[in-house]
Amino acid sequence: MTQTPIHDAVQEHYADRARQSDSCCAPDAASACCDTKNTFYPEDLLSTIPEDVADFSLGCGDPITLAELQPGQTVLDLGSGGGLDCFLAAKKVGESGHVIGVDMTPEMLEKARANAERMGVTNVEFRQGYLEDLPVDDNSVDVVISNCVINLSPDKEKVFREVFRVLNPGGKLAVSDIVTDGPLPDAIKQSMSMWAGCVAGAVDAKDYIAMMESAGFTEISVTPTFLDKETVDEAIKEVGDQIDLTSISQDELYKTIYSARITARKP
DSSP states (O other): OOOOHHHHHHHHHHHHHHHTTOOTTSTTOOOSSOOTTOOSSOHHHHTTSOHHHHTOOOOSSOHHHHHTOOTTOEEEEESOTTSHHHHHHHHHHOTTOEEEEEESOHHHHHHHHHHHHHHTOOSEEEEEOBTTBOSSOTTOEEEEEEESOGGGOSOHHHHHHHHHHHEEEEEEEEEEEEEESSOOOHHHHTOHHHHHTTSTTOOBHHHHHHHHHHHTOEEEEEEEEEOOHHHHHHHHHHHGGGSOOTTSOHHHHHHHEEEEEEEEEOO
């Protein structure tokens, strides 16, 4: 597929994070998709991963617990980054299971593969590709997870169609993502910095659900987990005078942008 300017902006943002061996929650990052203390996961789960890998946080939730993974399952992680969720999933599915991480950023793939080799993880592989054109066979995956990545895609409808394609019948989608309650100002939606920071690409939860339904998903559930004010403040601070936010107050943004736990099934 053809890479868009949004893909370019997102790829450069996360390539930079990988080069710096830093999380997207760095002080200079305008990002809603992160938690600097990585408090999303249970401590006993994170304790099984080397500290530097566990602290490379790129998400807005815990899709591993949400997915309720079982031994022997095949799992696909959309936007696998440095591999954290893949490694956590690998422990859940065991040696009889398999985990595939897909990411479009070479620097992230290099980092993830190096982490896997260092940790001796053998039931995980990382493939380069786009969420809108997954390098995965039809009906080959039991569970699809993702952590604050689908919002980064400029064509979410295509992403959900691809996820539906690769899932086995009865398969589960379990993601953490950024959504909104109402529309965002055009100034935010047109900002590449806000796109890379997991803000501008967020869509209304009702539209998110409608896209999943259109792809064929059932049993859809969206449970809000509201972001704290510091997240929005940092995103606004990063873009500075680049965009005009007079059409919406910060208080309105606090109420509009939030993370959510999202699940669905392929019939």
